[in-house]
Amino acid sequence: MKVITTIARILVGLLFIFSGIIKSNDPKGTGIKLNEYFDVFSSSFSKPYDSIVVKITNAEYEIADSCAFTVNELENVFEFQINQSKPMMTKFEEDEDSTFGSTIYFNKKSETLYSYFYELDDSVNMPEMNMTVTMLHTGKKVMDKTVKFSSLTKHEIEEKVNLSTEVVKQSFWVGFFKSLKPYSLSFSIIMCILEVIFGFAILIGWQPKIMTWLILAMIVFFTFLTWYSAYYNKVTDCGCFGDFIKLKPWVSFYKDIVLLALILVIFFRRKHIVPLFSPLFSINAMIVATLASSIFAIYCNMFLPAWDFLPYKIGNNIRQLMTPPPGARVMDSTVNVLVYKKGNAYDSVVFPATRKDTSWTFHSRVDKIVIPGWKSTIHDFGFVKMGENDIDLTDTFLNSKRFNILIVSAHLEDANANAWAAIKSLAADAKKAGIGFYAVTSSPTEMSNALVTSMGLPFTFRSSDETLLKTIVRSNPGVILWHDGIIVDKWSCRSVPSINKIKKLMKK
Numbered sequence: 001m002k003v004i005t006t007i008a009r010i011l012v013g014l015l016f017i018f019s020g021i022i023k024s025n026d027p028k029g030t031g032i033k034l035n036e037y038f039d040v041f042s043s044s045f046s047k048p049y050d051s052i053v054v055k056i057t058n059a060e061y062e063i064a065d066s067c068a069f070t071v072n073e074l075e076n077v078f079e080f081q082i083n084q085s086k087p088m089m090t091k092f093e094e095d096e097d098s099t100f101g102s103t104i105y106f107n108k109k110s111e112t113l114y115s116y117f118y119e120l121d122d123s124v125n126m127p128e129m130n131m132t133v134t135m136l137h138t139g140k141k142v143m144d145k146t147v148k149f150s151s152l153t154k155h156e157i158e159e160k161v162n163l164s165t166e167v168v169k170q171s172f173w174v175g176f177f178k179s180l181k182p183y184s185l186s187f188s189i190i191m192c193i194l195e196v197i198f199g200f201a202i203l204i205g206w207q208p209k210i211m212t213w214l215i216l217a218m219i220v221f222f223t224f225l226t227w228y229s230a231y232y233n234k235v236t237d238c239g240c241f242g243d244f245i246k247l248k249p250w251v252s253f254y255k256d257i258v259l260l261a262l263i264l265v266i267f268f269r270r271k272h273i274v275p276l277f278s279p280l281f282s283i284n285a286m287i288v289a290t291l292a293s294s295i296f297a298i299y300c301n302m303f304l305p306a307w308d309f310l311p312y313k314i315g316n317n318i319r320q321l322m323t324p325p326p327g328a329r330v331m332d333s334t335v336n337v338l339v340y341k342k343g344n345a346y347d348s349v350v351f352p353a354t355r356k357d358t359s360w361t362f363h364s365r366v367d368k369i370v371i372p373g374w375k376s377t378i379h380d381f382g383f384v385k386m387g388e389n390d391i392d393l394t395d396t397f398l399n400s401k402r403f404n405i406l407i408v409s410a411h412l413e414d415a416n417a418n419a420w421a422a423i424k425s426l427a428a429d430a431k432k433a434g435i436g437f438y439a440v441t442s443s444p445t446e447m448s449n450a451l452v453t454s455m456g457l458p459f460t461f462r463s464s465d466e467t468l469l470k471t472i473v474r475s476n477p478g479v480i481l482w483h484d485g486i487i488v489d490k491w492s493c494r495s496v497p498s499i500n501k502i503k504k505l506m507k508k
Contacts, residue, residue: 005269008262009202015259016199016215022241024192024297026305028474029243031188033235035181037225040234042177050168051136054106054114056129056147063129067106067114068136076164104129135166142166189297194218196293197286202266206282208273216267219260226253243309303492304474311377312472312480312487319398319485322378333371339363383440384463393438393462398485403506404436407459409477410469412443412451419477419493420455426479427458429499435506439477442466481505 023030055066106114133143143161180187198218201211222240229235230249237246240255247255266273275282300306308314311321324330336351340360349355351365383393396404407423409415430437441448441461448461473480475492481502482488488505491497 001269002272005265005272008265009205009273012215012259012262012266013199013203016195016202018199019241020192020195020197020199020293021296022244023188023195024293025300025307026243026309026474027188027192027297027301028185028470029305029310030192031185032470033237034184034187036235038177038181038184040228042174044232044234045171045173045177047168047170048137050163050166052142052163053134053136055132055134056104056106056114057132058129063118065114065116069113071163071167073167073169076167077160077162079158079160133161135163137168138166140166185301189301192297193290193293197290200289201286204277204282204285205273205275206286208266208270208275212263212267212270212273216263219256219263223253223256223260226256229253244307302494304478304490310471310474312490314487314489317484317486318378318381322376322381322398324374324376328374329371330373332369332373334367334369337366337368339366380465380468382464382468386460386462390462393440396436396438397482400436400482401484402436403488403502404438404482405430405502406472406480406482407437407439407477408469408473408475408480409439409441409443409461410466411476412441412447412461415476416493419496420451420457422496423477423479424455424457426496426499426502430502431458433499433503435502438462440464440469442469 049070049072051068051070053066053068055064057064103115103117105112129147131143131145131147132141134141142163143159195218198211198215201207202215226240226249230253233249236249240247240252277285296306312318337348338351338354339346339348339362340355341347341363342360346363347355347360350368381394381398383397385392397406405426407427427437437459439457439459439461440463442464443461445461445463451457452460472478473490473492475494477493479491479493479496480487481490481497483506489497
């Protein structure tokens with residue numbers, strides 16, 4: 001047992017240290033993965049929002065108009081207005097005679113949800129309208145009243161409907177997991193550092209009674225996450241080893257089961273673990289390991305990953321990565337599978353074969369991949385054109401023989417504000433040097449235009465996908481130098497290069 005315990009300590013310690021360092025190398029990527037889990041857990045507890053239906057009817061005049069929209073638990077009181085325009089003469093078609101009538105508007109907080117022109121009779125009063133407000137999921141009417149308008153003047157009715165007892169309440173856990181998302185990066189850094197510390201402590205045998213409890217709790221937590229990902233197919237990559245090694249959900253789960261077995265051996269033998277070093281040396285070693293892992297994680301978060309395992313790393317030719325190799329199958333080869341059901345049992349056959357036993361009823365049809373097609377590591381690379389006359393920025397970065405600089409900011413509201421002055425200077429110098437200079441973001445155009453105006457930036461932002469931008473560079477904003485589809489170099493917002501550095505790279 002002593003030998004088995006020693007082997008388990010070495011394997012567990014080294015694996016935890018390796019996993020912690022790989023994730024510390026890209027703490028932003030680990031934070032993105034945590035956000036994915038928070039979203040999945042939140043959606044698992046969430047309930048569909050209610051819808052309410054507003055109907056305006058009059059049987060005599062055959063009026064039956066309605067509109068529907070969703071409401072959430074924050075709208076305990078639903079306020080709306082019904083406005084009648086001042087009666088007017090209206091033409092439906094140029095050749096038709098004018099028609100005397102009035103428009104009824106249904107508004108929610110000044111937003112027009114419904115409007116319709118009603119033709120008036122010779123009488124002074126418009127038809128009486130019956131208005132109902134109904135909860136869609138229960139069919140319960142929360143308001144049912146007659147609304148009377150006059151054809152002599154504009155009229156407005158304000159109503160409030162109490163929905164507090166009717167609207168669906170979301171689970172506490174929905175708000176809880178959503179509230180964790182702003183802190184995902186901090187959780188990521190702490191988790192990465194703890195993995196290294198726990199692994200190192202188990203390896204040298206420091207405080208075995210405490211550390212075995214902590215590492216057991218951590219692996220139980222990780223095992224639950226990987227099981228949840230695999231069983232419900234919610235998260236296709238657990239992120240155990242960042243982007244260095246991507247494991248399928250069930251592989252990750254089985255890996256954690258093996259690791260759990262090894263940790264249980266250590267846990268039950270914790271009283272027999274003898275430290276490798278003296279208490280003084282051990283505590284000093286732990287301090288060094290803690291400081292080193294913390295500095296590494298914080299550095300990689302402030303700047304860029306020490307080792308870039310993403311497809312947009314320096315030196316990669318993005319055009320080549322997007323191009324299928326000669327003879328590659330570009331499409332998945334699939335077959336149609338017909339699924340039949342009898343009681344609680346299911347069976348399937350491959351089309352065109354069918355089940356002749358009529359006791360089985362057809363249930364569904366699914367496409368099964370027989371031979372997977374070639375898949376590129378680059379997904380959804382592209383930038384939105386600002387207009388018909390705008391250049392094709394996607395083609396520019398994939399095929400242009402000219403050197404081009406790309407500024408990437410996934411979210412302008414979260415960008416490092418101190419970087420824009422240096423980027424502004426680089427843009428001006430690049431223009432003088434004849435170097436292409438472009439910027440992309442996933443933030444709304446109004447926000448990007450406001451930033452350009454306030455900072456006096458000599459460029460405008462184009463739009464692109466948030467996930468793509470976060471994959472290109474783990475910095476907000478980030479700077480990338482491109483040439484002929486190749487990423488020549490990239491920099492974080494804290495190390496914006498000078499034009500001289502750019503020119504040196506262009507000469508290589």
